[in-house]
Amino acid sequence: MLETVRNFTALSEEFVEESLRLWPVAATAACIHDYDDRLPDDGPAGLQARSAWLRDLEQRLAASVVWEEMPTESRVDYALLRSRLSVVRADLEEIRARVGDPVRLLVTALEGVALLRVRPFATLEERKETILARLMATSDHLEAARAGLGPMPAVWIGLALEVADGAPGFVQEVVHELLCAFPNDAERIEHAGVRANAAIAEFRDALERALEAGADADFAVGERWLDFLLEREHMLPLRSEALEPWARRHVEALRRTAEQEAERLEPQRAWREVVDEVRRAAASDDPTAAMVAALDEARRFVGARGLAPLSEVPLLVTTAPAWAQPLLSGPDCLVPAAFDVEPAGLVRLPPPELARLSGPATTAPGRRGPRLDAARLGWPGLHLQGALAIRCGSRLRRLAVNDTIRGGWALYAEELMVEEGFCAAPEDRLGLVLDLLLAAARGVADLALQRGRMTVTQAADYLAAEALLDRAAALAEAKRLTLVPTRAIGALVGRMQILELREEARKRMGARYDRLDFHAALLACGGVAPALLREELWERLGVDG
Secondary structure, eight states: OHHHHHHHHHHHHHHHHHHHHHSHHHHHHTTOOTTTTOOOOOSHHHHHHHHHHHHHHHHHHHHHOOGGGSOHHHHHHHHHHHHHHHHHHHIIIIIOTTTSOHHHHHHHHHHHHHHHHHOOSSOHHHHHHHHHHHHHHHHHHHHHHHHTOOOOOHHHHHHHHHHHHHHHHHHHHHHHHHHHHOGGGHHHHHHHHHHHHHHHHHHHHHHHHHHHTTOOOOOOOHHHHHHHHHHHTTOOOOOHHHHHHHHHHHHHHHHHHHHHHHHHHOTTSOHHHHHHHHHHHTOOSSHHHHHHHHHHHHHHHHHHHTOSOOOOOOEEEEEOOGGGGGGOSSOEEEOOOTTOSSOOEEEEEOOHHHHHHHOHHHHSOSOOOHHHHIIIIISSSHHHHHHHHTTSSSHHHHTOOOHHHHHHHHHHHHHHHHHTTTTOSHHHHHHHHHHHHHHHHHHHHHHHHHTTSOOHHHHHHHHHHHSOOOHHHHHHHHHHHTTSTTHHHHHHHHHHHHHHHHHHHHHHHGGGOOHHHHHHHHHHTOSSOGGGSHHHHHHHHTOOO
16 A cells, blocks of 8 residues: 555655646745746647656556545545546546637736736745746746637637737736836836737737637537536536436526515515616625625624634735736635645725726626625625635645536535524525525526537627526627536536535534534535545544445
């Protein structure tokens, strides 16, 4: 067994180290700063080199590790590594949807700079050189990536153009901040900004030409690869053909519940009018102050009720850059970095000027107030889950992010806080139901879009009709769903898996069941799919398998 564990540990560490080198923005996100001065090689040669290394590592893992000989936690890590190898290889070699995505290529360059800017792991003077290096590297990154782009879906080009429209202002903000701090280095700073914006403009022009030429490749991965991702990435034995009607049943049940909650709130009014009123009331004149206050209240509530183990990792509130707005359905959470010496999380709110232009029904997308957001994003939601995940044993596990646990825990956390009375107002109960309804409708649209059974327009119609979104919000949601297959359905399934695990724990533990212990054990397993952590969870809870 010792030899097997040693072999696996060596291969696992190789995967972590080489992945961080080959995906340097991901390394920055994890607070590994050896590669902060560069962007990934997303050209054909770079992608081929990654694929060859992954294939070789996968073969060595299969040849030298007997997973049955390892302890439970190592077996989970083994399954996690096998999952990552097969999914990333499939992306590079077969699916290619997430590789040739122009939105991802732009976001990689912009996020690479944004992470260096918003995470103060060093003084600004120390970060200045890597920020400038990444601004300078934007040109080579986008030029190499453009050489490998094949036919692109029109919806992706449109989203990439929206991201590109917000990029010059962001670059100028970065340049202005550096000029104020380092006026003696003005020439280099201004040159880096001009070079980055010129590269983005050139990339944007190429996308516009492709759109004008009639580019509209199919974004759908198809049923075969959708089922592959469900099985290999999320460890689900279910197939998309069965999951779609399951998600549709959730939509139907949640719509009935939404109607009941709205009628209970104001029985004399039409229930859709009540929904619209709750959406409008969720808007705040000072969203930052409202979010800060709600997060503080949520943390104190979780501690006082003993709902989950608290973390001392701080959670700050900031504004998302304008370029990120097309990719956000509302506030989001940048979880603490896996290897940060002084980790912190960030709740990123939509830019105020865009929120005012769009209106609450588009930006939130118009349902939840700050207390529900605080539960979903902060305590005990995504931030707490991320803050505890980075304390997991192996480096591989600390880097793990799976949509079934991440998205599933966010939905579960929001629901838990309503159950426990933090979000006690009738409007909050309706807001929760509407959030769950949107999650279920997203799951349906995710599967239907990727199976080629819905167009973007049809998905927008479905989300408007079933999730009660206005047309602009529904269309924005539908476009985003084309980018990452299985993310939406993963969150819906993950919530159900957590609820099922909780009920199973209650039955198996009887009088010994304690919700704090259950949540602590679940969160201690890190960012792996719930289907993968069952055995480890029962061991942590002292329950016989």
